Amino acid sequence: MSKVVILRCDSYDYEKVRAVVIKAVDLLGGPGIFITSGEKILLKPNLLSADSPEKCVTTHPMVFRAVADVFQRAGAILSYGDSPAFQSPGSVARKTGIAEVANQMSIELADFVNGEEVSFPQAIQNKRLTIAKGVLEAEGVISIAKLKTHGFAKMTGAIKNQFGCIPGTLKGEFHVKLPDIESFANMLVDINRYIKPRLYVMDGIMAMEGNGPRGGRPFNMKIVLLSTDPVALDATVCRIVNLEPQYVPTIVAGHRAGLGTYLEDDIELLGDPLESFTSSDFNVKREPLISYKPRKTLNMLRNAIVPKPVIDTDKCIKCGICVKMCPVIPKAVNWQDDNRDKPPRHMYKNCIRCFCCQELCPESAIDLKVPIIRKILLRK
Template sequence: MARGKDKGLKSTVALVPCSSYDPERVYQALKQGLSLIGGIEKYVCREEKVLLKMNLVREADAERAVTTHPVVVEMLARILAEEHYIDVSAGDSGGFGSSVRSMERLGMREELTKYGCRMAPFDEAVRTEYPQGIHAKEFMLARDVTEADALISVCKMKTHALEHITGAVKNQYGCVQGKHKAAGHTRYPSAESMARMIVDLNLLVRPRLYVMDGIVAMEGNGPTSGDPVPMNVLLLSTDPVALDSVFARLVYLDPEAVPTEVAGAQMGLGTWREDDIDLVTPDGPLSMLSAVKKYGKPDFRVNRKKGKAEGIMNTVTFLRFLKPAPRIDADKCRRCGVCVESCPVEGKALRFSKGRDHPPVYNYRKCIRCFCCQEMCPHKAIYVRGRR
């Protein structure tokens, strides 16, 4: 069973510049990044069953920056093939639809097959107990996860309505098999409780390595309805909290505003503190200040506000109505019903109460502010805004 970060040891994060998804450029950048942290063989044995756990939140074209870009996953598969790893697969449990279909839409089948990498369907759930968990004691994991010897988490640099950002730590929620993910939102409805559950999940499945696709990130209304923005970096680390803290600082976001960062540090998964992180690049070590100056984007659109104390928000009933809430842009809504289907609340917190000729209508007394509707909307019609 995986353990958290050992105290007293610094975490290394490799930052490699990469300005396009040209396969050869990405391949060379990944090779550089892996070399900076000791090489792939330091973390994964050749005889092990390796799973490249990407972000396939829902079906989308690569240029929208909704998913981990296929070239990053394909070039990792190429590197593993060249290093004679013979049992490699790639996949994720998306929030809606088939993960295999998502990979096929991204054109991955032929390229992965070329490098001997299979597409993992993540379509079967296995009840997995975790008695060591601090906040969560059991998960319904995808069988592809439970049968893998080693996970490599290949995440995407994106904003997130609930957790501010989704990156290395949050990526592991896709290890929960798809139809069971909605139950997690109802059981852990707040950003803080969801973050602690996800940290427990990381400590259970504990990927050997985390690779972040930040060549083109998503800002604004993430994690699926935001806008692509070049960040021109790949980040690699064995510490997901440290990696996400570098991401946060590059977009001028205080890591302490990110629930998964706070929970990750408190529960021993990793560190977000600058003094505990060694940042390395192909040109040598780099201070965080220099990295932010060289690669940062101060106008990156992300929620930079720190959340209210969870206890206050949960015990004072009327404050619930002041929390940010999902809203529908009627001009963009196509009445497809994906948001209604994605709502995890029993009895649904939004319905076509005015008929299918009109957008769904929210019952904010039922809404738990999990933002699954906003995350799954394929038409960028749902956004999150504070209520008066």
């Protein structure tokens, strides 16, 4: 049985968060189950982009602080880090409030800029991976994810949090090499199976719904979850938001690879009752994912069924982040006639539907539009 702890926490008041994290770790056996005194442990929060904590894009600094406090008191020598989508780890850590907490607690920022190639023969998708040096230098990892919706993967949670262990621009290359979601999910599972975080913590006190993982709306879910099984943890979150776990590719891939289980009967829930959190009004796409292997002959079919990113020109501030982050060559979203005074435009025939543009738009100006044929097909 995999154990998942669910505890209510209604605000980021530090003493409340700390009490919840202490209780949750104790329900799993206490900090000594996860670390021994003197070990070098890396804390891996979600630092997607330089946004303030109120935007709910990144792990809240009070959750980071509470987890750090529990394991620092147990004798761990802590470091922390993540590889943001396009800014430096240090600048994102400062803007998100994590750096301030880390500095107060003398927790060093690990090297997430440079990576080393490692061999992982048991991998399903990637037998060679480039992992951030800061991860490899640690003896153990504790993952501290944020509960959010995600355009490409539906939900971003415990499993997907480790994508940030791939340094810098290499992450974008994965979208080009593995444009179909099944392969991409297998790669995310490979990263988790290689790194083997000892504990997965999820900050869902203020989650993100809708146009996540950067442009969605805060949702006061009042929840903190902990588990050693990221598949069970993510599946439990799905049950809370009334989403079938089997519709989330990382959960299916993780279950298949033996990273964990999504089966309800194989998950023991501890803490507060799951029913007291269920939120059917949480805005997430609940229909099945339709995947495709991009080949020229399938492009028409793909365009007919897979959602496409569309720019709301009224919201666009012409920052160019979508253009910069589009990983394909030639760019599938670009300036019109090189004119930066007009919003960029999508060229769907080049687009691999990785949704990096939607993921990183700072103004929530890119939405995913579901093609009409797909709406008809999914109508019950």
